[in-house]
Amino acid sequence: MNRSDVLIIGAGPTGLVLGLWLSKLGVRVRIIDKTSAPGTTSRALAVQARTLELYRQLGLADTIVRRGHQIAAANFWVNGKPVAQLPLKRIGEGLTPYAFVEIFPQDEHERLLLERLEDYGVNVERNTSLESFVENADGLTAHLRLPDGEQEVCQACYLAGCDGARSVVRKTLDSGFPGGTYQQVFYVADVRASGPAMNGELHLDLDEADFLAVFPLSGEGRARLIGTVRDERAERADTLAFSDVSRRAIEHLKLHIEDVHWFSTYRVHHRVAEHFRSGRAFLLGDAAHVHSPAGGQGMNTGIGDAINLAWKLAAVLGGGAEPKLLDSYETERIAFARRLVSTTDKVFSFVTAEGRMADMLRMRVAPFLIPKMAAFEASREFLFRTVSQVTLNYRGMPLSQGEAGHVHGGDRLPWVHDGEGDNYEPLRQPCWQVHVYGDTSDEMIAWCHEHHLPLHVFDWRPAFETAGLGRNGFYLLRPDTYVAIAENSADPKVIERYLRDHGIRPYFN
Structure with a gap:
């Protein structure tokens, strides 16, 4: 066998x-x-x-960035006109090596x-x-x-x-597999088109007509359309053709569809x-x-x-x-x-909700709020952190321990890149490793050497403090670059106890 x-x-x-x-x-x-x-x-x-x-x-990131497309801005349309813009270029500046929205x-x-x-x-x-x-x-x-x-x-x-x-x-x-299914029917189409919405940016129609988003793809004139189908058409989703979707939303975005390469409909579920x-x-x-x-x-x-x-x-x-x-x-x-x-679910329900109140929120309130939100760096950073998944953490879970600086066990290690180096370079290897920002003890150096656990000591600099990293403690990093231990001391016995308690022998990796 x-x-x-x-x-x-x-x-x-x-x-x-x-x-x-x-x-x-x-x-x-x-x-x-x-x-x-x-x-x-x-x-x-x-x-x-x-x-x-x-x-x-895996050596994949550079290839995807090279082959994909970065979106410079999201544009929101009402009544056939762009009414608000959210800049996306370098929206995550200083947070990650990939401070943009990548389409691939x-x-x-x-x-x-x-x-x-x-x-x-x-x-x-x-x-x-x-x-x-x-x-x-x-x-x-x-x-x-x-x-x-x-x-x-x-x-x-x-x-x-x-x-x-x-x-x-x-x-x-x-x-x-509890959960449910949304009543809306979605369609997705790869098209070749022209018009002001084909400028390489993201465009969304907020009108009371069927929801429509235009995502740019690599290559001139290529885009992905994602929209909703309402009313009686939703009852025959399996037989719909592109000609059945709302022309109104497409016309609102001033799109001239030259060719439809692919079209499909689907329903959206929410289940875990x-x-x-x-x-x-x-x-x-x-x-x-x-x-x-x-x-x-x-x-x-x-x-x-x-x-x-x-x-x-x-x-x-x-x-x-x-x-x-x-x-x-x-x-x-x-x-x-x-x-x-x-x-x-909350975002989806707001975007696709029907009725006078929902239309007013999308067409009048959202266009007013978006530019104000975009004007504040904190708002843009919050949006990026949420969508980019850099805030995903495992705090309070069995493999997460301690706190040093503003970093907790279970957090993604903060990225620091300045003229003196990039603390993510050692993370290219998917292995257990220890990071120290500042100084460490001779005992820590000897213990890591004895147990073949990579130790990376970075000379302290202001950028580390800005990122929330603690000085002279240590971070034990898992192979997926999340923090296992955040510790203010330089005592290797903390690592030894952690590994023993969890039945882990990282030097076997």
Whole structure:
């Protein structure tokens, strides 16, 4: 029987990132997908700053920035005229190396991930589906249906369900998927067009007509339209054509559609699985949580799931941690998913609400408030921090400990880049490491050397204080660059106790 360390069900971005991260860490993976070929169309567009930060560990970030498109501004239209603009260029200045809004469509994203997986000798097995699996003493036994219709029995140490909202893995685990479905029907279309809204920026129509957003794509005259379909048309969503969508919203944005490359309709759901793990099987991405497209969070959250789980699986499989480390995956990711669904639900409901009051808020109040908000750096920074996922943290959770400066255990390490260096450079390696800003003890230096734990000591400078980092303490960083320990002392026994309590031996990595 075929055996792998991790059997991954589903070859969307979540499954591919999981496979790529595990392969980089020396884990044998097998990826199957029921489709015959990679997708050529997609709904997901945005690659958030936090995802790009983590992609540095795979050498992907620079390629995506080069191939993608950065949005300079968001423009809001009412009654056929642009009434407000929110500048987005360098909106996260000083917070991250990727202080912008990056557009890189999911289909192109998947192709890039597939290319990198091939470098590790991993190919997706197409037209192959999971029929069932059972857990046994030392792993899982799965039954697969192959392209020729034959059944294969295979074994794996762990199984990852990255198989979307209709997940076979989730149904097999009998995990509930509470939530609901919005009444609106969405459409998405890739078009070639001309007009003032085709200037490489984001444009949104706030009128009482069907909601419409125009997202620029790389290449002259290319854009992605995302809009709603209301009234009786929503009852026949499965048979709608582009000619059925509201011309009114398109005309309000003064768009001249020259060609429609692709068109599809879909409904938006908001659900979070009751559990993200059962024994040796895990749920990730849309199999674990689905929500509205507000803020471009969906694909990025699935990628975050994959990165969170990958280093933990690699540690357990490689002898660098006890299996109890895997308990933290659900604890950390389900909390974030629930917050995200709640947040995007509020934004989505405001944008798509119907009625006189909702129309007045969108058409009169929002255009008045947006320019005022954009004028304040604090407002722009808050918006960027929220959407970019750089504020995602695991504070108060089992793997998070302590506080030093303004940084808590569980936080993303603040980025500092000035004329004297970049404290994120060591993070390119997905391994446990210690950061010290200022001075440290001889004991710390000796202990880290003895245990083969990378230690990076940065000479103290004002930029570190500005970023909220503590002086002369230390930060123990996880392989996914989140802070495990924030500590004001320079005592390595703090690290020793933490690792012992959690059953982690990072120097095995």
